[in-house]
Amino acid sequence: MRHDKVRTTLLIATSIVAGTLAWSGYALLLPVAFMFPVLWAFAPTRLTAALVSAGYFLAASRGLPQGVATFYSSDLWPGLLLWLSASLGFVGVHALPWTRYERRRPFRYLAAVLLMAIPPFGITGWAHPITAAGVLFPGWGWWGLAATTAGLMGLVTRMWPAVAIILAGFWIGSAATWDEPKLPESWQGVDLEMGASLGRDASIEHHRDLIATVTDRASGGARTIVLPESTLGFWTPTVERLWVRALQGTDATVIAGAAVVDAGGYDNVLIAISGAGAQIVYRERMPVPGSMWQPWRSLLGASGGARAHFFENPIATVADSRIAPLICYEQLIVWPVLQSMLHDPDVIVAVGNGWWTKGTSIVAIQRASIEAWARLFAKPLVLSFNT
Missing domain, CATH: 3.60.110.10 (Carbon-nitrogen hydrolase)
Structure with a gap:
């Protein structure tokens, strides 16, 4: 029992770190979001998967309470309410398809990826890991999007270390040659x-x-x-x-x-x-x-x-x-x-x-x-x- 509590705590803490780093405003850090599907897959229970999802999403959108308070010239409570309400969709979409059966897991996670990308859940689909596709595969277009999706699915299987190493290789290569998008002439x-x-x-x-x-x-x-x-x-x-x-x-x-x-x-x-x-x-x-x-x-x-x-x-x-x-x-x-x-x-x-x-x-x-x-x-x- 104590081991399960420690494991759950570590998963949640790591998800918070992942959400904070990936969504810190630096494009080259976006692939840190790929830690989230790994943590989701490691969750021993559906409740833990929900808590991991909440930790990641709330950390990624941490600026919302202060921003809302500034917009409405009010205290933090309206912003906190909106922050927590927005997280419910993300948490629900990732908690419900969670499964302990590895063979089903990639397809369940793919369903969550798709649901968070399009309305109605996509309306609050912030912090989507697929955004990192441009950092990993610059210039690949739709093929890069497909490769990123396949990578996300691979990260929720037992092969995740190999998939993570491959993705890290693309990440390092991209970072070494990274330049900002060009401004069109005139x-x-x-x-x-x-x-x-x-x-x-x-x-x-x-x-x-x-x-x-x-x-x-x-x-x-x-x-x-x-x-x-x-x-x-x-x-x-x-x-x-x-x-x-x-x-x-x-x-x-x-x-x-x-x-x-x-x-x-x-x-x-x-x-x-x-x-x-x-x-x-x-x-x-x-x-x-x-x-x-x-x-x-x-x-x-x-x-x-x-x-x-x-x-x-x-x-x-x-x-x-x-x-x-x-x-x-x-x-x-x-x-x-x-x-x-x-x-x-x-x-x-x-x-x-x-x-x-x-x-x-x-x-x-x-x-x-x-x-x-x-x-x-x-x-x-x-x-x-x-x-």
Whole structure:
């Protein structure tokens, strides 16, 4: 009995370490997440498998309570509640298929991998080990994704030491030759440090300051300039006229985040603006659950909240390039980027408004995750964040 308690404690403690290291914001550490399936397989009981899953997931998403508290200007309790609630899906998906029979284990774990990658469980499918595919197999594309999946299945069998050695070899080789995804020619992502004011300050002076930033980058040779999520605030005819007029006489195209509001709620969108006009090119597929996406409101007869366009518009065409747009939360989960990659885009455009994550590693994790996906599919990457 004492031996079982010690074993369980060690498994849980190791899962916490794995979640902390893998999701620390460094792309090359993402393969540490591969410790999780090994620990899951070592669990002697279903309860232990659930505790191991909880330890890994809660450690990986440890910045959430503080981030939510900052976003709502409240204490930690709402964030802690959301943190624990989000973990239930991950824990349940991994606890239920757990089995002590080795022959069944790889297929049971594969089921968990697939369930956490797609809705509905994939809606909170953060910290998915499959994200490390781009670190292990950069440039392999879908073959790399298949190899990573096979590796995950192998790690829950008795052959796990051999599988781990092979994967470690690819990891070391990749780390020795690692370089960041390339920025496409004449594209530029702009990082801002405007805090909570971005998207909330609707003054003309605020927009003119942003326009000055854009024209400065355009004078330096950039032709397609990407600004963060929520940069334009509420998208109105007045804001549209202001930006279109400011860009007339230039060759610049601006891609920027905004919110389009109607009586039923709002869409978190990306707008493409040039001197010739402006258009909505992307509506966010998966807004942040809870703070933005609130599906229960419609069930209660209330309006408000962001709409989720789950499998819509995976690709947009801007400045003669086919882009894979990813807004904020979409960079932490699996299916939006894979859906976009099915259409073989020219470039990945990832934006975010992470002012509320100050003091956490959330933005760094977003950057590391999307960098890994861009490396897996050998796609140029444009990043733009506000902090």
